[in-house]
Amino acid sequence: MTLLVLLGVTVAFAGLISLVTSPVAALLGDSRYAIPDALHGVTAILYVITATISAYLAYRLFFNRLEDLRDLRVIASLNACLSLLTVIFGNWIYIYYRDKGGPRGYFLETRPVIHEIFFEFKEFLALFTLPIAVATAYILLRERNDLVRRPWLPQIVAVLIVCAWGRLMLVFGLGAAITKLRSV
Amino acid sequence: METVPPAQEQTQLPSNGPIVAAFVSATIGILVLALVQVATVMSARFKDTVFEVGKAWIPGAEGIGPSSGKETFMLAAWLLSWVGLHYTLRQRELPLRPLFGVALAILAVAVFLVWPPVWHLIE
Numbered sequence: 001m002t003l004l005v006l007l008g009v010t011v012a013f014a015g016l017i018s019l020v021t022s023p024v025a026a027l028l029g030d031s032r033y034a035i036p037d038a039l040h041g042v043t044a045i046l047y048v049i050t051a052t053i054s055a056y057l058a059y060r061l062f063f064n065r066l067e068d069l070r071d072l073r074v075i076a077s078l079n080a081c082l083s084l085l086t087v088i089f090g091n092w093i094y095i096y097y098r099d100k101g102g103p104r105g106y107f108l109e110t111r112p113v114i115h116e117i118f119f120e121f122k123e124f125l126a127l128f129t130l131p132i133a134v135a136t137a138y139i140l141l142r143e144r145n146d147l148v149r150r151p152w153l154p155q156i157v158a159v160l161i162v163c164a165w166g167r168l169m170l171v172f173g174l175g176a177a178i179t180k181l182r183s184v
Numbered sequence: 185m186e187t188v189p190p191a192q193e194q195t196q197l198p199s200n201g202p203i204v205a206a207f208v209s210a211t212i213g214i215l216v217l218a219l220v221q222v223a224t225v226m227s228a229r230f231k232d233t234v235f236e237v238g239k240a241w242i243p244g245a246e247g248i249g250p251s252s253g254k255e256t257f258m259l260a261a262w263l264l265s266w267v268g269l270h271y272t273l274r275q276r277e278l279p280l281r282p283l284f285g286v287a288l289a290i291l292a293v294a295v296f297l298v299w300p301p302v303w304h305l306i307e
Contacts, residue, residue: 092244094248095247095248099247116300120300124217124221125298150200150280151280153200156207163288
């Protein structure tokens with residue numbers, strides 16, 4: 001549970017500093033879509049944090065150097081939940097992205113390739129992470145300590161985790177880039 | 185640190201069918217999403233049908249557009265195939281490594297299919 005405590009303390013500390021040092025309205029921005037935008041961004045950032053921790057644990061699992069699977073089980077379950085939440089909030093913000101005068105119309109008029117690559121491709125890759133994250137969490141929760149007794153299963157789980165992480169990092173980068181080009 | 189109790193070490197492992205069902209169904213859902221995307225690019229009529237499917241149950245689907253239907257197809261293919269495969273394979277012992285190799289290959293094909301320059305080739 002050490003990693004989880006560290007994660008919790010880090011997130012709580014970052015949240016406290018943000019709340020103390022900046023007005024919430026300024027933190028969210030003045031867009032009328034500020035709340036779904038913030039929810040999508042926060043869940044995505046949390047997902048990047050947990051997925052990165054799980055990728056590190058997966059590296060150790062791959063080489064049979066992970067003796068305690070509890071952290072990985074918890075983090076993989078968090079990954080699955082955060083993936084679902086990010087997709088749900090992503091759907092919500094997509095309504096505003098497609099709205100009249102929203103970024104989609106702007107990109108289609110000026111540079112359609114931005115919409116196709118930065119948004120549509122990103123959207124598909126983001127959806128891909130959900131079944132992978134859920135399947136990984138299911139296998140870890142179902143197998144528990146039997147996981148390491150099955151030939152190749154630790155490596156398979158590790159590769160699934162790293163696959164989801166790699167896609168997530170690409171998606172996160174593209175998502176961050178599009179908000180810089182034109183946000184909702 | 186969790187350790188495996190000696191008694192547990194000697195017990196026989198349950199069949200690995202449900203593990204295979206979990207990762208294979210995930211790749212089926214992903215492949216269906218990619219194929220539906222390609223099909224919507226090829227046929228405007230199918231795109232409308234997909235949109236109608238999304239509008240049937242996703243809140244705000246009118247604003248989300250055809251993506252709502254594509255998500256629905258992915259969810260349906262993934263979850264239904266998971267249930268089906270789980271019950272079909274639950275007593276079976278299967279070769280994990282080759283099946284996972286196939287699953288990875290399907291994932292690669294799905295990523296290729298949703299890459300926008302590929303749609304333009306088939307438009």
